[in-house]
Amino acid sequence: MVHYLRFLRTPQAADASKKSIDISAVAAVTTDLGDSFFSQDLTIIARLVDATKSGEILCSSEVLWKTGSRAAKVALSCNAKLAGRLVQLHLTTRDTISAHASCEVPAVIDVWSSPFTIKSKAKAQPLVERRIQLQGKSQARIWEETGDSIARHIWDASLGCLIYLNSCFDTSKDDSLPLLRKLLTDDKAKRLRVLEVGAGCGIVGIALSQLRKSEIVLTDLEDAQDIMQSNIDCAAPASGSSLKRQVLGWGTGLSDLENAKFDLVLVSDCIYNPDSSVLLVETLKELSNHNSNVLVFVAFKRRHDADDIFFQHMQKSELRVIEKGTIKLPHIMTDYDIDEPQTETFVFRARD
Ligand SMILES: C[S@@+](CC[C@H](N)C(=O)[O-])C[C@H]1O[C@@H](n2cnc3c(N)ncnc32)[C@H](O)[C@@H]1O
Structure with a gap:
């Protein structure tokens, strides 16, 4: 089966402290029908990326999706200096990154949240983006709903x-x-x-x-x-x-x-x-x-x-x-x- 990283709960920011702002989300790795889950351990990489063209990775963390999981909590703590930046939370895996680099469709399709601003209680909309590499270096960028x-x-x-x-x-x-x-x-x-x-x-x-x-x-x-x-x-x-x-x-x-x-x-x-x-x-x-x-x-x-x-x-x-x-x-x-x-x-x- 092809598997898709999905947000069961879209990213949201907690109260900001002087030093950091915590971002959390709940993810799952399921099939297109959502009727079964990825059935072995998988390291999910969570990256907070600048939502403007730069795509700069601002901070990242890893989450272990364990055999038998139905959901995984994603948590990142970013520097309070990043407050006000428009970002997307990108969930991916190492193999997915390599597949994109060789213009292949990955076995685990990664997901980008909709853009949200880093500030207290901000929450991303229930929309996500998929990006698939095409021949000639272009990319199909497709929005879909989380429901x-x-x-x-x-x-x-x-x-x-x-x-x-x-x-x-x-x-x-x-x-x-x-x-x-x-x-x-x-x-x-x-x-x-x-x-x-x-x-x-x-x-x-x-x-x-x-x-x-x-x-x-x-x-x-x-x-x-x-x-x-x-x-x-x-x-x-x-x-x-x-x-x-x-x-x-x-x-x-x-x-x-x-x-x-x-x-x-x-x-x-x-x-x-x-x-x-x-x-x-x-x-x-x-x-x-x-x-x-x-x-x-x-x-x-x-x-x-x-x-x-x-x-x-x-x-x-x-x-x-x-x-x-x-x-x-x-x-x-x-x-x-x-x-x-x-x-x-x-x-x-x-x-x-
Ligand atoms: C499983 S989805 C496939 C979507 C897309 N082609 C893809 O491969 O990702 C089937 C699509 O057929 C559309 N569809 C189902 N019944 C239809 C009908 N009677 N007339 C027009 N479109 C219909 C649905 O709205 C849906 O978008």
Whole structure:
């Protein structure tokens, strides 16, 4: 499993003394569903960093996450001279730092709190940032909520998509999806027209907008629009790229996207619910009716047998699988976590 450092209680400052201000938080290391915890000892590094561009580390401490833990208290004592600085609390591990340095997605995804000012009783908002390195030294910086919303945090398949995109734009790597790779990497001067459905926080579309010139429309239900906009606001699209968002409920028609033509549709971790799968297929069919050449890239992490229902509906549609593959997700093997996690990938196109 991929694991995510999370704040169960966001950082807050205690009363300031003349010499120091104590900052505390409660963290956990869980899966994307939050249904299980990291199952062996792990040293969590807590760093208070300047929230402005400098990113300077102002103070740090270590916390031991013990086998069987469900929560860990994080505590830092910083010099009172730092009062008034705008900071973020960054929780990470040594291996996570090394993975980022080699442009890899880590097995334990680190977390940055929202910015807060060092002063008595200050508390960070229930929002956190994830940062994933992309090819070419750019970084996908994605805000998500600390709560349990489905739409407002990132899912494992999206990490698989970023691993795939990074490998696509790395010419030294082979690829199991050559047609998709060709579309993504040929003719970089062309603006690729991309629609993402069920985009959630928008991580996949945003990463693509940073990797190549593209015109991306992120879509989801109303519930996800605010977080998507926050992420569009702090994205760094490549020159010539654009990012927009809009509401698109599956199976409800394409409204003003009716006449839009897309080269690529992205679908990451959206097939988990058999009831909505049939609606999703309807939307994908409508999109391919407008452009029979459109490629539909579906990435998902298999969670239960009902995932197959999406494929059964797709089989009955005009769309057929033209490529498929798997992407290994990062993983730390433990006694309780022996299965190597992966993202399954499918590329569909309208039947000839
Ligand atoms: C598991 S999340 C995946 C989010 C994101 N693609 C990722 O991989 O991190 C599934 C997304 O599908 C969206 N979704 C579910 N049912 C939907 C529907 N009927 N119409 C539009 N979006 C829907 C949810 O709001 C959510 O953002």
